Amino acid sequence: MNLKPLGIGRFLGTGRRRSFNGAARTALFSAAAVVALGVVYGNIFALPDALLIGILFVCGIFALLFLTVGATRDCSERPSILDWLLSAASLACGIYFYMIRSDLVNHITLLNPLSPYMLFFGTVLLLLTVEATRRTTGLGLTVVVLVFMAYNLWGHLIPPPLGHGYIDFGSFIDTLMFTTDGVFGVPIQVAASYVFLFVMFGSLLSHTGGADFMFQLAAALTGKSPGGPAKIAVVSSGMYGMISGSPTSDVATTGSVTIPMMKRLGYTPRFAGAVEVAASTGGAALPPVMGSAAFILAEYTGIDYRNIVLAAIIPAVLYYLGVYLQVHFRAVRQGLRGVDEVDPVLETLKTGWVFIVPLIVIMIALLLGYTPTYVAVYGTIALVVASFFTRKTRMTPTKMLEGLGETTLRMLPVVGACAAAGLVIGGLTMTGLALKTSSLVLLVAGSGSIMLLLVGAGITIILGLGMPTPSAYILAAVLVGPAFAASGLPVLSSNMFLLYFALLSALTPPVAVAAFTASAIADEDAMKIATTSVKLASVGFIIPFFFVWNEALLAQGSGLQITVAALGGIVAVTLLALAVEVKMNAVVRIVCLALGAAALSPYLWLAIPIIVLALIAGLWWKRKGGLPFIRVPAPPTLDAGR
Missing domain, CATH: 1.10.12 (Lyase 2-enoyl-coa Hydratase; Chain  A, domain 2)
Incomplete structure (x- = not known):
């Protein structure tokens, strides 16, 4: 059916990301910086009410989101009246929930009935969450959310075993919007703390020249060897992806330099794009920072983040070693050499040592057992202090404003995805569908661990098609995780298994979001890039099965x-x-x-x-x-x- 004549087709994808100039840009970044400072204050001074923090964080982000992300891809560069109304509604919800903060503390879910105002503002915020999800993540995750919402409200009409008891609308809103089991659950709590602070670290690092340093260091280390530009892409994308945690933004940032370099060297556009996609995808699994999904893993499983970082070292190194060696062997086989004009390593470190200091501080803080919140704070402080040692990297007030504002704006799609994941998780908890799904997975997979892992990998990749990594991981953990636990698989290795396949969904056809970003730079078909990147990332598809079999790969066991x-x-x-x-x-x-x-x-x-x-x-x-x-x-x- 052609939806264009009806005008509906325009709303099926993500919205247009607006760019602002002049006074409008200054106002936007100032407002975004205020939100960032509020988040930092809340994390450092540990405001006690997790629900209120989550609500205020989401409402503040949504107020900016509806102004910066349009309703459709072809919308105006200027916010429409509807956008302003949605932004104002987000602020109104935040103000209302703050005004009734004492009632939120004393409210007993499903026992105390919601007042008409609570029901109204809860419903408004629910609808805002669905629209924010559609604008930032597109149709895939939005449809999943709507299906689960429909199942929650009308699943009692479905016969057993998939049906459930009757849930009235008031109980539905109460669970999803007035508890930490719904929208403001683990994904949003993590996004409002660890993820936000590490994204802030990455933004400030970039504004002081850290991204350029990473590229120069990668060039100095690998540029002269066979296939130098491709190896530069592997190393620099890994280092940048470790900070950004997003395969698509990594491809857009480092790929704009590395892909044209590889094409000039003699690599085909298909292989050049695939190298960048494979290298960028693994960044979110690379210690010591890793990506937002790793923070969610730590919070969801209760495993100390330091232990997750230590466990991730060997698999991450093996992943990048696999990509690097494939690039090397192909370069040698095809007679592709490196580049001549690169700075020596010592010269690069002489001008960029200030960027090594905060990474060392982060690793020391992790080893000393500090929480991820304070690890990010200490790393950011070290970055700001170290930046003053050279004129080129000095953190000026303008850079600080830009970095803080960019942090909040980078979080817009993350918050949309995490809020949507909370909706789905709340629905699963409310109806008991998670346990039913787990039983179904065990029934399909049988008693064999290999088949169970294959089914789990398949479900995770399917969930991740067109869906952000954090959402794909948390949904897989809720749906498949109980089946893994029931079969006796260790918590750490089984959740790391799901994390890897949630990451790899970014390059897996037919909806390989990172490959679509690379295709625009490489001028090549996205599916060709995706299939080649799967080949380059083959270690990533294989190694998770082995670290479930051999936990020593996750640093578990004797020396x-x-x-x-x-x-x-x-x-x-x-x-x-x-x-x-x-x-x-x-x-x-x-x-x-x-x-x-x-x-x-x-x-x-x-x-x-x-x-x-x-x-x-x-x-x-x-x-x-x-x-x-x-x-x-x-x-x-x-x-x-x-």
Whole structure:
């Protein structure tokens, strides 16, 4: 059915992100900076009421969201009357809930009936949440939210076992809008604390020149080696993605430089875009910062964030090693060399050491056991102080205003997604559907752990198609997590498993959001980029199954077990990269994959001999001048400045 004549089709996608200039831009960034300062104040001074904090945070964000994100892609650059009304309604809801804050504290859910005003403002804020979700995330997550809302209200008409008892509208609003089990649950609580503060750290880092430093450092480390620009993309995108936590923004930021460089070197547009997508996607799993979904994992599971960071180190390193080696082997096989004009590493560090200091402070604070809130605060303070040591990086009032304002504006789609996830979680809790879904997953998967993991991975990727990573993870954790727990899978490894597949959904066809961003830069079909990026990110699809089997890959176990797991991972990733990128006999390819799987085994008697054998083979090949079957004479180098 063609919806264009009806005008409905315009509302099926995300809204237009408006750009402001002059006085309007100053006013917007000033208001956004005020919201940011309010969030910082609330986190540092620990206002006691989590529900009130969540409500005020959401209302403040929504007031800005409806002015900066239009209703449709082709809307006016200036906010419409409707946008102003929705923004005013968001502020009105925030003011009302603040005025009745004492009533919120004393309110007993489903026991004390809602007053007419509470029901009215709760309903208004619910509708604002749905519209904010549609404008920022598009149709996919919005449809999921609407389906669950319909199920909550009319699911009693469905026969058992999927049906549930009758839920009146007042109870529906009470649960979703007046408790921390709905909109203002774990996702929003995390977004209003850890995520916001780390996004602020990343914004201020970028405004002091941190993003440029990361690119220059990556160029200094890898630029002259075979396939230098592609390796620069891998390293710089990983470092920037660690701070931003968003594959799409990472692709847009670093890809605008690295993709054209790779194309000039000789890579096809398809491969250049895929390298950037694969590298950017893994950034949110890279310690010490990681992305918003990792903070939600910590809050949802109750696992200390420091332990999650430590557990994530080996898988993240293996992921990037896999992408890096595939780029390297392809560059050597095709005779693609690096660039000549790059600054030495020491010269780069001499001018950019101020950006290393806050990262060191963050790692020390994590190791000392501080909460993520204070880790982000200490890292930000260290960044601001260190920036004053050089004229180029100095944090001026203008940079501070821009950084704080940009932090709030970056959070707009995150808050829309997290609020929507809260709606779904509240509905699942209210109706008991989560337990029913878990039972269904166990029924489909049977008693085998492998089949259960495959089903869980499939559900997570499907949930993540067109949906932000935090929403995909938390929904998968609620729907699939109980089935994992019932089968005896450890909490840490099973949730890290879901986190990885929620991340990888950003590059998985047919709705690979990161690939669509790269396609505009590379001038190539998004699906071609997506399929190639899946190949480059193959380690990411495989390693989660192995760290569920061998928890030493998550730094769980003795020192010997962890060391063997790390070395076995390096061997396995190298063999996988060879099997994917190098032309070889099918039997040899199968042997490589089998040896790689064995190297990741939790059985030391099996893994250690393979690691030793791989080390001997590597030394022998190095002595012989490398792998003969992929050596190709290299053409002249490329000047990165041209």
